[in-house]
Amino acid sequence: MELFKYMEKYDYEQLLFCQDKESGLKAIIAIHDTTLGPALGGTRMWMYNSEEEAIEDALRLARGMTYKNAAAGLNLGGGKTVIIGDPRKDKNEAMFRAFGRFIQGLNGRYITAEDVGTTVADMDIIYQETDYVTGISPEFGSSGNPSPATAYGVYRGMKAAAKEAFGSDSLEGKVIAVQGVGNVAYHLCRHLHEEGAQLIVTDINKEAVQRAVEEFGAKAVDPNDIYGVDCDIFAPCALGGIINDQTIPQLKAKVIAGSANNQLKEPKHGDIIHEMGIVYAPDYVINAGGVINVADELYGYNRERAMKKIEQIYDNIEKVFAIAKRDSIPTYKAADRLAEERIETMRKSRSQFLQNGHHILSRRRGR
Ligand SMILES: NC(=O)C1=CN([C@@H]2O[C@H](COP(=O)(O)OP(=O)(O)OC[C@H]3O[C@@H](n4cnc5c(N)ncnc54)[C@H](O)[C@@H]3O)[C@@H](O)[C@H]2O)C=CC1
Numbered sequence: 001m002e003l004f005k006y007m008e009k010y011d012y013e014q015l016l017f018c019q020d021k022e023s024g025l026k027a028i029i030a031i032h033d034t035t036l037g038p039a040l041g042g043t044r045m046w047m048y049n050s051e052e053e054a055i056e057d058a059l060r061l062a063r064g065m066t067y068k069n070a071a072a073g074l075n076l077g078g079g080k081t082v083i084i085g086d087p088r089k090d091k092n093e094a095m096f097r098a099f100g101r102f103i104q105g106l107n108g109r110y111i112t113a114e115d116v117g118t119t120v121a122d123m124d125i126i127y128q129e130t131d132y133v134t135g136i137s138p139e140f141g142s143s144g145n146p147s148p149a150t151a152y153g154v155y156r157g158m159k160a161a162a163k164e165a166f167g168s169d170s171l172e173g174k175v176i177a178v179q180g181v182g183n184v185a186y187h188l189c190r191h192l193h194e195e196g197a198q199l200i201v202t203d204i205n206k207e208a209v210q211r212a213v214e215e216f217g218a219k220a221v222d223p224n225d226i227y228g229v230d231c232d233i234f235a236p237c238a239l240g241g242i243i244n245d246q247t248i249p250q251l252k253a254k255v256i257a258g259s260a261n262n263q264l265k266e267p268k269h270g271d272i273i274h275e276m277g278i279v280y281a282p283d284y285v286i287n288a289g290g291v292i293n294v295a296d297e298l299y300g301y302n303r304e305r306a307m308k309k310i311e312q313i314y315d316n317i318e319k320v321f322a323i324a325k326r327d328s329i330p331t332y333k334a335a336d337r338l339a340e341e342r343i344e345t346m347r348k349s350r351s352q353f354l355q356n357g358h359h360i361l362s363r364r365r366g367r
């Protein structure tokens, strides 16, 4: 990949490579856009097949955070970190302390949190080195694990999508196929079960599947079979790129609404599902509950205030559908328009984030 060419194409600000031999840290921090404020986005730890794959993931996820934070109405820009390694074997305290010092060196341009492969315990270690970390333990007055908040936002957004597709936002009796029943989807399934939905689940982790079967009466299917099951709603809650040339012809759902980041393999797949009449709730709008929750820590965490904002994901999804109709475009493009319009409006009145400017972080310093 020609890095500067790619960064120029999508207007990235900064890409950092952080290495610490003693602890084995190999981290890539990507900062996409700080027009709205400091870049906030989680840290993913994953066994990438190559450094190039890790860089691509960091860049793509960082840009997604710019759009997610903008569409959610947060005064935050977009960034993300990937750490190369096996989260089950390669973690150690020194690694996250070293990573925390690298973040501190950015002086507030980037704030981290959890993502796939990292936990509240990891954020607590990072917090020993820097204030620019969220999703830390409630014992520190913070919001803890963002997954239940993400799940609640997806549940609210799914209701809005159901209203668009079926004329009612009730999920009672709806058949919902959930791909991946990890941290987010476990809580999502709980909300759906409580509302009387019928669940079909899959996961490569058999224990996770068993838990959903036992607690929510879900029916289990093999991972390859989830796309073609008879259902009303498909909820992708594992990894990205799963709406693609191979999976689209199998889909029977009328709605796609789930937590996974970067669900569309390529933009053209958003066009294809639009033409098929599938109501797609764009990933970064529906899965913003976690970032809304951790971002509230920057004001001194208030759960009630955060949950109120997460509830509004229902309205944000409705806004996206309205723009899609107004401009006769697919919903994934409408979401981009919502985010870009907000960034452009703000760009006119402020430029890059300045730590010593007046900003939410200046309120946090006195904590
Ligand atoms: N945790 C959060 O608050 C947020 C998560 N997301 C996104 O939501 C998705 C899920 O996140 P988490 O629940 O935190 O991750 P997780 O790692 O706890 O759950 C993902 C689950 O998917 C399963 N899985 C992986 N590959 C699979 C496959 N091919 N078929 C079926 N299952 C498979 C895993 O075994 C795991 O149980 C990710 O894409 C993440 O980036 C987005 C916003 C916030």
Ligand SMILES: CC(C)CC(=O)C(=O)O
Residues within 6 Å of the ligand: 040, 041, 042, 043, 068, 113, 114, 115, 135, 146, 150, 261, 287, 288, 290, 291, 294
């Ligand atoms: C705090 C995280 C849930 C934010 C993030 O990285 C994401 O929404 O993907």
